[in-house]
Amino acid sequence: MTKMKLKPGVVTGAALQDLFAYMKDAECALPAVNIIGSHGANAALQAAKEAQAPIIIQLSNGGAHFYAGKFLKDGIQAAIIGGVAAALHVRTLAEAYGVPVILHTDHAAKKLLPWVNGLLEHGERYYAAHREPLYSSHMLDLSEEPLAENLEICRHTLERMAQIQMTLEIELGVTGGEEDGVDNSAVDNAKLYTQPADVLAAYDALRPVGNFTIAASFGNTHGVYKPGNVKLTPSILKNSQDEIRRLRGGGAKPVDFVFHGGSGSTPEEIREAVSYGVIKMNIDTDTQWAWTRPIKQYMDEKSPYLQSQIGNPEGEDKPNKKYIDPRGWTHLGERGMATRLVEAFRDLGALGKFEL
Ligand SMILES: [Zn+2]
Numbered sequence: 001m002t003k004m005k006l007k008p009g010v011v012t013g014a015a016l017q018d019l020f021a022y023m024k025d026a027e028c029a030l031p032a033v034n035i036i037g038s039h040g041a042n043a044a045l046q047a048a049k050e051a052q053a054p055i056i057i058q059l060s061n062g063g064a065h066f067y068a069g070k071f072l073k074d075g076i077q078a079a080i081i082g083g084v085a086a087a088l089h090v091r092t093l094a095e096a097y098g099v100p101v102i103l104h105t106d107h108a109a110k111k112l113l114p115w116v117n118g119l120l121e122h123g124e125r126y127y128a129a130h131r132e133p134l135y136s137s138h139m140l141d142l143s144e145e146p147l148a149e150n151l152e153i154c155r156h157t158l159e160r161m162a163q164i165q166m167t168l169e170i171e172l173g174v175t176g177g178e179e180d181g182v183d184n185s186a187v188d189n190a191k192l193y194t195q196p197a198d199v200l201a202a203y204d205a206l207r208p209v210g211n212f213t214i215a216a217s218f219g220n221t222h223g224v225y226k227p228g229n230v231k232l233t234p235s236i237l238k239n240s241q242d243e244i245r246r247l248r249g250g251g252a253k254p255v256d257f258v259f260h261g262g263s264g265s266t267p268e269e270i271r272e273a274v275s276y277g278v279i280k281m282n283i284d285t286d287t288q289w290a291w292t293r294p295i296k297q298y299m300d301e302k303s304p305y306l307q308s309q310i311g312n313p314e315g316e317d318k319p320n321k322k323y324i325d326p327r328g329w330t331h332l333g334e335r336g337m338a339t340r341l342v343e344a345f346r347d348l349g350a351l352g353k354f355e356l
Helices: 013-028 038-053 061-068 074-099 110-130 147-162 196-206 235-248 267-275 285-301 326-347
Strands: 028-036 054-059 102-104 139-141 167-172 176-179 212-214 257-259 277-284 310-312 317-318
Touching: 013 277, 028 038, 028 102, 028 326, 038 054, 038 074, 038 102, 038 285, 038 326, 054 061, 061 074, 061 110, 074 102, 074 110, 074 196, 102 212, 110 139, 110 147, 139 147, 147 167, 147 196, 167 196, 196 212, 196 235, 212 235, 257 267, 267 277, 267 326, 277 285, 285 326
Parallel strands: 028 054, 028 277, 054 102, 102 139, 139 167, 167 212, 212 257, 257 277
Antiparallel strands: 310 317
């Protein structure tokens, strides 16, 4: 199979659909990493450069607020403006790193619709000026609502997004565990496994309107936990693909699936899910740990040099400036995150599949 050739910058519209189609054929997927600031964005860009593959950079509502600064108290406004700032940062640097990027926002429940609508207003303005949207895609997670209402709001939003060539990610069923303040760890077990009938209903509702991806539940959980009674069952994705192909046609894998809660999964589980049409795997907890761990190690090892600005084990008049400078230890976090992401590219079969 010839490698897909991509140019640096943000991938949107038809080019994004071509990329998803290629990945389903090539049986690979991309990591979608949550960022909360420019350092994380830069680490993600570096990871894509090392992997020689596109990367999906995404912000949760909380992450977008944090990007603007926790100091700002109007949560929705801060998350809109933080999301815009992050997108402009990534757009500015993607070419410098020489990598293609898919820009995305993560879970938005019903109460966060004003956040997505605010981002869409900025996206429409950006489209008017540049003939492409600011973001490649947004996610709506209305899995807490009845299916009909979930699909109705998604259809309505996708009508608007299709005008500016954006892709919508939806959620069917519930991802277990806890993320960004939403705790689904006590949810009914049946909801943790999406039914093929629900995937078909979503396909029928959205296919005539625009481009979409589906985060389906197959026992996946946010966060990393000790193995419990929830079993990862990627075959659920295969059953849905088979059912839709049988009833509606549309190629070997008609649906573009998203794997939430990728952290803590084994390479075998990931490979199986990817073979059934997963094109995006979210990773957050593992990259948070990859960021924090080397910094903790640094703080522990350099502790005697971090007690005051002057004076350390080498002498009471020795300056500690070089140990205190946040650039030194912040970069350790960036490096840790980039390295962990390259591992994710490998697990997802994305190494050697692209020409940048
Ligand atoms: Zn998720």
